[in-house]
Amino acid sequence: MREALILVDLQNDFMPGGALAVRDGDQVAAPANRLADAFDLVVATQDWHPRDHESFAASHPGKQPGEVVDLHGLPQVLWPVHCVQDTPGADFHPALNRARITKVIRKGQDRQIDSYSGFFDNGRRHATGLADFLREQGVTTLYVLGLATDYCVKWTAIDAVRLGFTTWLVEDACRGVGLQPGDIPAALAEMQRAGVARTTVEAVLRRRG
Numbered sequence: 001m002r003e004a005l006i007l008v009d010l011q012n013d014f015m016p017g018g019a020l021a022v023r024d025g026d027q028v029a030a031p032a033n034r035l036a037d038a039f040d041l042v043v044a045t046q047d048w049h050p051r052d053h054e055s056f057a058a059s060h061p062g063k064q065p066g067e068v069v070d071l072h073g074l075p076q077v078l079w080p081v082h083c084v085q086d087t088p089g090a091d092f093h094p095a096l097n098r099a100r101i102t103k104v105i106r107k108g109q110d111r112q113i114d115s116y117s118g119f120f121d122n123g124r125r126h127a128t129g130l131a132d133f134l135r136e137q138g139v140t141t142l143y144v145l146g147l148a149t150d151y152c153v154k155w156t157a158i159d160a161v162r163l164g165f166t167t168w169l170v171e172d173a174c175r176g177v178g179l180q181p182g183d184i185p186a187a188l189a190e191m192q193r194a195g196v197a198r199t200t201v202e203a204v205l206r207r208r209g
Contacts, residue, residue, distance in 0.1 A: 006118060012092075022147045030095070045130075051085075146174060158191060171198050
C-alpha cells in the first residue's frame with residue numbers, strides 16, 4: 001500500500017498579488033513543504049492555460065470575471081486571465097520546495113474546456129494521466145492539499161475517490177476562493193459526502209512519523 005501527496009496548483013497567480021489571488025494562498029507553501037518531506041512520492045498539479053483560453057472573461061466581450069456562461073455545453077465560471085503557459089504567473093510559488101516534487105501534471109491546456117480536477121477536464125472527456133501514473137507507482141492512498149478548496153482541490157479529491165483511491169483532504173493546508181458566501185463550507189461538505197476524509201497537517205505527520 002503506497003501513499004502519495006498531491007499539491008494542487010500552488011502557483012503564483014493564485015497567491016496574494018496574483019491575477020486570481022486566493023486569500024492567504026501563500027500560507028500553504030510551508031505546510032506543503034513539511035508534508036512533502038514525509039512522502040517519497042509527491043505530485044504537483046499546474047494550471048497551464050493558453051492565452052486565449054475560453055474560461056477567461058477576456059475571451060467573452062462584455063462579460064466580467066465571476067459571471068457564469070455556457071461553454072460548449074458546460075457551465076463555466078469566467079475567470080481573470082491566469083496561469084498562462086510559460087509566464088511567471090503559471091510558475092510555482094518560490095517558497096515551494098520543488099526538489100521534493102516527483103511529477104508535475106499540467107491541466108487546462110485545451111482552450112475550449114477548463115480543468116479543475118487534476119485527473120480530468122471539467123467534462124471528464126480527457127484524462128490528464130495522473131491516475132495512470134499513480135497506479136503504475138502502486139499508490140492506493142492520496143493526501144490532497146492546495147488551492148483552491150472550492151474548485152481545483154475539491155474536484156481533484158472527489159475524482160480521486162471516484163477512481164478508487166482512499167483520499168484524505170489536508171484541510172488546514174488548503175485555502176478557498178469563496179466567490180459566494182458559503183462556497184468553502186459547501187465544498188468541504190460535498191467532499192465529505194463523496195467519501196473524502198478530512199485531516200490536518202499535524203495528524204498526517206504523526207501518522208507517518
